[in-house]
Amino acid sequence: MSRFWPRFGMVVGIILILIWCLLPVVWILSLSFKSEDSIINGNPGFLPSEGTFAGWDNYVGVWENDQFRRAILNSIGISLIATVLSVALATLAAYAIARLDFKGKRWVLSIALAIAMFPVVSLVGPLFDMWRAFGLYDTWPGLIIPYMSFTLPLAIWTLSAFFREIPWEMEQAAQVDGATSWQAFRKVIVPLAAPGVFTAAILTFFFAWNDFVFGISLTSTEAARPIPASLSFFVGSDPFNRPASLLAAGAVLATIPVVVIVLLFQRKIVAGLTSGAVKG
Amino acid sequence: MASISMNNIVKRYGDGFPAVNDVSVEVADGEFMILVGPSGCGKSTLLRMIVGLEDITSGDMLIGERRVNDLAPRDRNLAMVFQNYALYPHLTVFENIAFPLRLAGASHDEVDTKVREAAQTLELTEHLDRKPGNLSGGQRQRVAMGRAIVRDADAFLFDEPLSNLDAKLRGQMRTEISRLQKRLGITTVYVTHDQTEAMTLGDRVAVLKRGELQQLATPRELYDNPGNLFVAGFIGSPPMNFLPGEVEGDQLKLPFGSVTLPEEKAAAAAGKGLLIAGIRPEHFAEAGSGDRGEDAGNTFQARIDVVEWLGNETYAYVPFEAPPEVQAQLTQLEKDLDGETIRTQLIITLEGGSTVQEGDEATVWVDAARFHLFDPETGDNLTVDPEHAGRILGRD
Numbered sequence: 001m002s003r004f005w006p007r008f009g010m011v012v013g014i015i016l017i018l019i020w021c022l023l024p025v026v027w028i029l030s031l032s033f034k035s036e037d038s039i040i041n042g043n044p045g046f047l048p049s050e051g052t053f054a055g056w057d058n059y060v061g062v063w064e065n066d067q068f069r070r071a072i073l074n075s076i077g078i079s080l081i082a083t084v085l086s087v088a089l090a091t092l093a094a095y096a097i098a099r100l101d102f103k104g105k106r107w108v109l110s111i112a113l114a115i116a117m118f119p120v121v122s123l124v125g126p127l128f129d130m131w132r133a134f135g136l137y138d139t140w141p142g143l144i145i146p147y148m149s150f151t152l153p154l155a156i157w158t159l160s161a162f163f164r165e166i167p168w169e170m171e172q173a174a175q176v177d178g179a180t181s182w183q184a185f186r187k188v189i190v191p192l193a194a195p196g197v198f199t200a201a202i203l204t205f206f207f208a209w210n211d212f213v214f215g216i217s218l219t220s221t222e223a224a225r226p227i228p229a230s231l232s233f234f235v236g237s238d239p240f241n242r243p244a245s246l247l248a249a250g251a252v253l254a255t256i257p258v259v260v261i262v263l264l265f266q267r268k269i270v271a272g273l274t275s276g277a278v279k280g
Numbered sequence: 281m282a283s284i285s286m287n288n289i290v291k292r293y294g295d296g297f298p299a300v301n302d303v304s305v306e307v308a309d310g311e312f313m314i315l316v317g318p319s320g321c322g323k324s325t326l327l328r329m330i331v332g333l334e335d336i337t338s339g340d341m342l343i344g345e346r347r348v349n350d351l352a353p354r355d356r357n358l359a360m361v362f363q364n365y366a367l368y369p370h371l372t373v374f375e376n377i378a379f380p381l382r383l384a385g386a387s388h389d390e391v392d393t394k395v396r397e398a399a400q401t402l403e404l405t406e407h408l409d410r411k412p413g414n415l416s417g418g419q420r421q422r423v424a425m426g427r428a429i430v431r432d433a434d435a436f437l438f439d440e441p442l443s444n445l446d447a448k449l450r451g452q453m454r455t456e457i458s459r460l461q462k463r464l465g466i467t468t469v470y471v472t473h474d475q476t477e478a479m480t481l482g483d484r485v486a487v488l489k490r491g492e493l494q495q496l497a498t499p500r501e502l503y504d505n506p507g508n509l510f511v512a513g514f515i516g517s518p519p520m521n522f523l524p525g526e527v528e529g530d531q532l533k534l535p536f537g538s539v540t541l542p543e544e545k546a547a548a549a550a551g552k553g554l555l556i557a558g559i560r561p562e563h564f565a566e567a568g569s570g571d572r573g574e575d576a577g578n579t580f581q582a583r584i585d586v587v588e589w590l591g592n593e594t595y596a597y598v599p600f601e602a603p604p605e606v607q608a609q610l611t612q613l614e615k616d617l618d619g620e621t622i623r624t625q626l627i628i629t630l631e632g633g634s635t636v637q638e639g640d641e642a643t644v645w646v647d648a649a650r651f652h653l654f655d656p657e658t659g660d661n662l663t664v665d666p667e668h669a670g671r672i673l674g675r676d
Contacts, residue, residue: 169366172333175353176360177380177427187379191370 031248032058039244058249068250070222071230076257078140078226079208082147086204087197089148090155095185097156098163109160112153120150124217131218138220146218147208155200162196163189198265209258227254281466282344282434283309284330289339291325291491299325301491302339307435307469312461314482315471318514318618322491323471324439330469331360331437343434354383359428360437364444365420367412367427373399374408377426384431398430401460418449429460435467442477454480475515479503484670487511489616497670507672509659512558512652513613518595518627522613524606525557525653532557532651535600536626537580539648545663549653552662556606558652561595561629566636567643579645585625587638594634596642598626609656 030047031039035054062068097105127146128137136142166189174184190197215229225233231250234243284307291300300322307313315323328334330341332353341348348356359380368376375382377398381391399405402422412420421441428436441457442450458481461468472478478485479499487494487502487510495507499515506512512520526533530546534557541549549555567579588595602610602624614620628644636642653662666675 167364167366169362169364170368172353173360173362173366173427174368174379175333176331176358178354178383178431180352180354183383188368192368194370 028248028251031245032252034058034245036243036245054245058245059253062246062250062253065234067222067230068234068253071225071227072254072257074140074222074224074230075209075226075228075254078143078147078224079205081140082144082151082208083201083204085144086148086151086155087201090152090159090200091190091193091197093152094156094159095163095189097160099168109157112156115149116153118150120211120213124213127214128217137218138223138225140224142218143208143211143214143224143226146214147204147211151204151207155204158200158203159193159196162193162199166192202262202265205261206258281309283307283311283342284313284435284467284469285340285342286326286330287340287342289326289329289341290337291322291329291334292337298491300329303486303488303491303493304339305486305493305496307467310465310467312458312468312470312481312483314478314485315469315488316473316475316478316485316514317488317494318616319473320490321488323473323488325491326488327360327437327439327469327471330435331358332356357434358437359431359433359435360439361421361424361428361441363440365412365424367420367423369412372409372411373404373415373423373426376412376423377404377430379427380431394430395426398426401429402426417445418453421445421453425457425460429464433466435469436461438468438470438472440472441470442472443474457481475517479515487514489514493671493673495670495672501668501670505665505669506558506652506661507664507669507675508661509556509558509609509613509654510616512654512661513617516560518561518629519617520558520560520652521626522606522610522654523557523559523600523626524602525555525651526553527551527555527653532648532653534580535602536582536598536644539578539580539646539651541651542649545649545651545653549662552653552655554603554605554656555662556609556654556656558654558661559646559650561627563647563650564628564630565645565647566630566634567645578648579643582626582628582642582644584636584638584640584642587636590632592632594630594632594636596628596630596634596636598628598644599623600626606656609659613659 027046033054035057038054093108096102097109123146131137131142136145170188170192171179171181171184174188175181179187209226210228211226212228212232215226216232219225219229222230227250231247231254234247234250284305286303286305286307289300289303290298292298303322303326305313305315315326317323325334329336330343332348332351332355336349343356343358368379371379374395377395378391381394386394395408396405399408402425404419404422404426407415407419407423412423415423421444424441438457442453445453454477457470461481470477470481479502482499484496484498485502486496489510495502495511497505497507502511502515506515506520509522513522523534527541527546527549530541530543531538532541532546582598584596585599586597588597607624610624630636651663654660655662660674664672666672
């Protein structure tokens with residue numbers, strides 16, 4: 001009996017938290033399957049009911065929209081490039097910070113942290129002016145650069161913590177075994193830091209994918225407008241009524257790449273990969 | 281295969297502290313050289329300078345005929361076993377052992393043959409597909425050795441390879457390393473702080489203290505002819521006894537009484553005043569026991585304070601008072617040896633069958649010919665036999 005109640009309490013707690021977290025997701029899923037009319041008329045049912053069920057119509061409708069397809073492409077391209085560049089740079093920087101003793105190391109770390117603390121909105125104005133002058137306004141690099149600068153600090157901090165965990169002996173052993181510094185880094189250190197690299201990659205990708213402020217301020221056309229911004233501009237056939245169900249379908253579609261990426265990367269984030277390297 | 285020559289090697293850190301100070305050691309081709317000393321004596325630093333993981337401040341490091349001071353570790357063609365093994369946890373045992381071969385660009389077949397051969401030697405064949413994380417300490421240790429023997433390195437370097445194993449395994453691996461080295465006949469430098477490893481493995485042993493080479497000799501020479509107080513105290517377990525003593529004629533006056541020294545020892549120490557007399561515990565015996573103890577009257581009465589019975593032998597402890605000038609030197613010595621002097625006492629090894637009890641008054645015989653006499657100022661062994669003591673600091 002004494003064991004039952006704590007368990008019961010935990011199960012109830014978990015269910016409550018799940019409902020709290022997943023209700024919006026379920027709600028938007030349900031919305032995306034309702035027809036336009038049912039929303040305009042007000043559909044009290046949580047689940048699409050008889051006559052208001054739209055099937056895949058909303059998804060087909062969104063997908064056939066050029067603006068949406070273009071935005072998805074922009075988002076995937078910009079986020080992936082920003083992630084790859086940011087993680088690659090952060091890996092090198094973090095390795096240097098973890099392994100080398102150079103002047104201004106603390107300075108680099110504190111500045112990186114300071115940048116991460118900057119409110120995004122405060123930079124939008126200056127960036128808008130600068131990007132127009134540089135011709136970066138409404139281009140992919142125009143978004144990739146701010147995404148990188150905001151995600152680099154976090155990536156560097158995460159990765160340097162991972163690198164510090166890796167014993168020095170690992171790369172010394174590799175060097176004695178005949179590796180150049182670069183080979184030791186690539187064949188021994190990077191694989192060992194893989195969980196850190198993928199953690200940093202996921203965080204960076206999230207930031208870039210979910211960003212709205214830069215996306216809406218630094219773009220003006222489909223040339224570079226990412227999904228979150230694009231959804232806010234999304235207009236259906238009737239300009240006076242927001243196509244809520246189409247938007248819901250769009251939102252669901254925009255979530256899919258994130259889920260896929262997380263599932264892919266999650267496998268790589270295996271804690272304790274270094275166990276067995278040294279006597280523990 | 282190659283010899284390793286260290287000529288006047290100095291390692292000075294940024295703060296000017298010399299971690300290794302003017303050390304010269306010649307390791308002959310195929311020789312098993314031990315670097316031993318208490319922690320902080322610079323033995324690991326010296327090893328890391330050989331392999332190239334540590335810069336050399338001054339002096340010449342030669343491998344074969346080649347000066348390697350400015351070569352990167354990968355260009356020195358040495359194999360090293362690290363204290364914590366430093367295995368690559370993301371690679372299987374096979375790939376761990378194959379790592380140096382793959383870096384050298386060996387063909388697939390060559391890698392396979394050599395790795396399996398090495399695994400065979402080290403009895404790792406059945407573990408080749410496992411990751412290091414799933415292996416026991418002894419197996420990891422063998423993988424680390426496999427990585428070393430798989431390539432045709434000029435020399436092996438070991439950095440306290442057994443210190444992470446438990447006592448039983450350590451003994452087995454020690455024998456294994458010795459057997460392997462004899463079979464491969466490869467030049468080996470082995471760092472340890474364990475004097476059992478030093479004595480059993482080494483062809484020659486270099487004893488270091490605070491970055492300076494104290495004595496370089498065979499294990500037997502070190503044991504029988506320690507060059508100074510430090511070496512005498514470091515080599516041997518239980519350690520050598522140090523007593524205040526004064527030589528008058530052929531008599532050595534000790535806190536327990538006088539013993540008669542052989543002539544040449546008495547002559548070497550004549551007129552030096554107060555000395556430190558060193559004698560190993562096993563050169564005592566209970567008077568009347570065994571075939572010893574009947575001669576010369578080199579016996580004295582001692583009150584046994586503590587008795588430790590080990591089965592094959594018995595350690596008896598006899599406390600004594602030392603005059604301050606000797607006491608200071610002995611305290612310093614203990615500090616150098618990473619120990620702490622709690623009290624000055626004599627350790628006597630008796631036979632396992634001895635019936636001496638704690639608190640007994642025993643008659644103890646001592647083999648006076650085995651006494652070493654040390655200068656309390658410099659710590660030099662005045663009675664050393666220079667013919668059989670290898671190289672001693674300050675006596676070249």
